[in-house]
Amino acid sequence: MGRRGEHSKDQLAAMALDAAVELLETEGADKLTTRAVAARIGYTVGSLYFLFRNRDDLVLQVNERTLEELEADLHAALGCCADPEEALLAMGRGYIAYARAHPARWRLVFEFQPGDEDAVPTSLLARIDALFALVAARLVELVGDEGDAGLLRRTAQTLWSGVHGIAVLSVSGKVNAGGEVAPEALMEDLVRCYLRGLRKG
Amino acid sequence: MGRRGEHSKDQLAAMALDAAVELLETEGADKLTTRAVAARIGYTVGSLYFLFRNRDDLVLQVNERTLEELEADLHAALGCCADPEEALLAMGRGYIAYARAHPARWRLVFEFQPGDEDAVPTSLLARIDALFALVAARLVELVGDEGDAGLLRRTAQTLWSGVHGIAVLSVSGKVNAGGEVAPEALMEDLVRCYLRGLRKG
Numbered sequence: 001m002g003r004r005g006e007h008s009k010d011q012l013a014a015m016a017l018d019a020a021v022e023l024l025e026t027e028g029a030d031k032l033t034t035r036a037v038a039a040r041i042g043y044t045v046g047s048l049y050f051l052f053r054n055r056d057d058l059v060l061q062v063n064e065r066t067l068e069e070l071e072a073d074l075h076a077a078l079g080c081c082a083d084p085e086e087a088l089l090a091m092g093r094g095y096i097a098y099a100r101a102h103p104a105r106w107r108l109v110f111e112f113q114p115g116d117e118d119a120v121p122t123s124l125l126a127r128i129d130a131l132f133a134l135v136a137a138r139l140v141e142l143v144g145d146e147g148d149a150g151l152l153r154r155t156a157q158t159l160w161s162g163v164h165g166i167a168v169l170s171v172s173g174k175v176n177a178g179g180e181v182a183p184e185a186l187m188e189d190l191v192r193c194y195l196r197g198l199r200k201g
Numbered sequence: 202m203g204r205r206g207e208h209s210k211d212q213l214a215a216m217a218l219d220a221a222v223e224l225l226e227t228e229g230a231d232k233l234t235t236r237a238v239a240a241r242i243g244y245t246v247g248s249l250y251f252l253f254r255n256r257d258d259l260v261l262q263v264n265e266r267t268l269e270e271l272e273a274d275l276h277a278a279l280g281c282c283a284d285p286e287e288a289l290l291a292m293g294r295g296y297i298a299y300a301r302a303h304p305a306r307w308r309l310v311f312e313f314q315p316g317d318e319d320a321v322p323t324s325l326l327a328r329i330d331a332l333f334a335l336v337a338a339r340l341v342e343l344v345g346d347e348g349d350a351g352l353l354r355r356t357a358q359t360l361w362s363g364v365h366g367i368a369v370l371s372v373s374g375k376v377n378a379g380g381e382v383a384p385e386a387l388m389e390d391l392v393r394c395y396l397r398g399l400r401k402g
Contacts, residue, residue: 110373111312120374154382158367158390165366166359172311181355189359190395197398 013051015041020062024104029112034058056114060121063112066105067127070098074134084141085195091134092163092187099167107171110164132156143198155198162190214252216242221263222306230309235259257315261322264313267306268328271299275335285342286396292335293364293388300368308372311365333357344399356399363391 007015019040024032034052038045052058077094081087099106114120136156143155170183208216220241225233235253239246253259278295282288300307315321337357344356371384 107312110369111308113373154387154390157382158387158394161366161370161387162363162391162395163366164370165362165364165368167366168311168369169362169365172314181358186355186359186362189355190363193359193398194391194395195398196401197394197396200397200401 009050012041012043012048016043016048016051017061017065020058021065021105024062024108025102028104029059029108032059032062032108059108059112060114060124062105063109064124064127066102066109067124067131070095070106071127071130071134073098074131078134078138084138085192088135088138088159088191088195089188091138092191093184095163096167096170096183096187099171103171106167110168132160135160139198142195159191159194162194163187166190210251213242213244213249217244217249217252218262218266221259222266225263225305225309226303229305230260230313233260233263233309260309260313261315261325263306264310265325265328267303267310268325268332271296271307272328272331272335274299275332279335279339285339286393289336289339289360289392289396290389292339293392294385296364297368297371297384297388300372304372307368311369333361336361340399343396360392360395363395364388367391 016037020032020037023036023040027036033055034048035045037052037058038048052061074091074094077090078087080090132153133156136152139152139156139159166183166186217238221233221238224237224241228237234256235249236246238253238259239249253262275292275295278291279288281291333354334357337353340353340357340360367384367387
């Protein structure tokens with residue numbers, strides 16, 4: 001193998017990332033290695049070295065693509081409603097729907113711990129931050145906390161960490177311990193009740 | 202090796218589970234295998250077969266012990282305060298503290314997915330349920346929803362899933378994406394605001 005030259009660098013990068021996502025979804029995170037990705041597209045692992053330094057780097061790139069897609073889904077969900085509370089609920093449903101549709105990809109974003117040397121890169125943290133910003137934008141409309149951006153971000157972080165908890169227990173099959181309520185319904189309880197508390201704070 | 206006869210079955214079970222927890226905490230979940238546990242206590246893997254059918258079974262037993270300890274910690278935390286809101290906050294702090302003190306063990310409880318054949322056993326689900334029950338008992342005191350046990354359990358599940366989300370993002374180092382607020386402070390925001398919303402529902 002080793003088809004260097006057949007594809008441009010950009011083509012190769014796109015092919016490799018597509019193959020990595022497919023591997024993760026069909027075979028699971030354990031099987032996601034640079035070697036397996038290379039084999040899937042008919043290249044040697046050495047010829048992909050310029051794309052992925054090591055497995056951590058591969059996983060981080062896959063995770064960035066996942067967050068990119070998730071963010072696009074949430075943007076689309078937000079489009080449903082002018083009312084900020086309804087928009088946040090739609091976003092919560094979109095978040096849970098994405099997690100359930102792509103459990104392996106979604107879990108890898110939040111469960112993956114790079115080795116000590118490779119901290120979570122700032123580009124990935126920026127994507128998580130962008131999700132909180134989507135929430136914060138609706139909270140401003142609801143509670144008018146424009147004066148204090150720090151407090152607003154903290155409020156968004158609190159609320160969305162809560163929604164995340166419901167999604168994570170749902171995807172790992174543990175939310176139904178002690179009840180048969182759909183995660184979407186728990187999310188709606190959480191968001192509505194939290195926002196009510198916020199308005200009456 | 203194979204020191205069969207030196208220890209009673211109960212002694213061996215206790216030794217093996219202690220060794221498994223130690224392995225998990227020092228070497229990580231990847232290294233937690235029946236073979237490694239056996240080696241650590243000087244037995245052959247075959248002589249532990251009556252304790253752990255396979256790796257899934259080993260992990261599930263380790264997870265049950267983790268939940269048992271977590272529950273004991275939360276019980277102790279609850280003892281702090283007669284006021285139900287303060288007791289729930291103490292429980293939230295205890296939950297986050299346990300997760301941060303034993304990240305490998307805590308994550309394995311929630312991240313582990315047994316193979317298709319071995320569903321999550323009812324004894325483990327019962328332990329998760331017991332955590333929700335601790336929360337529900339304080340909610341009764343707060344909102345007096347004694348008439349509807351189903352609704353109460355659902356409310357406890359919603360609130361604690363939210364706290365779980367904060368803990369999970371904190372342990373995976375992702376809660377600080379977009380802010381430097383301590384997870385305990387986010388938990389306090391969530392619990393106080395949710396309870397305020399609940400009382401004013």
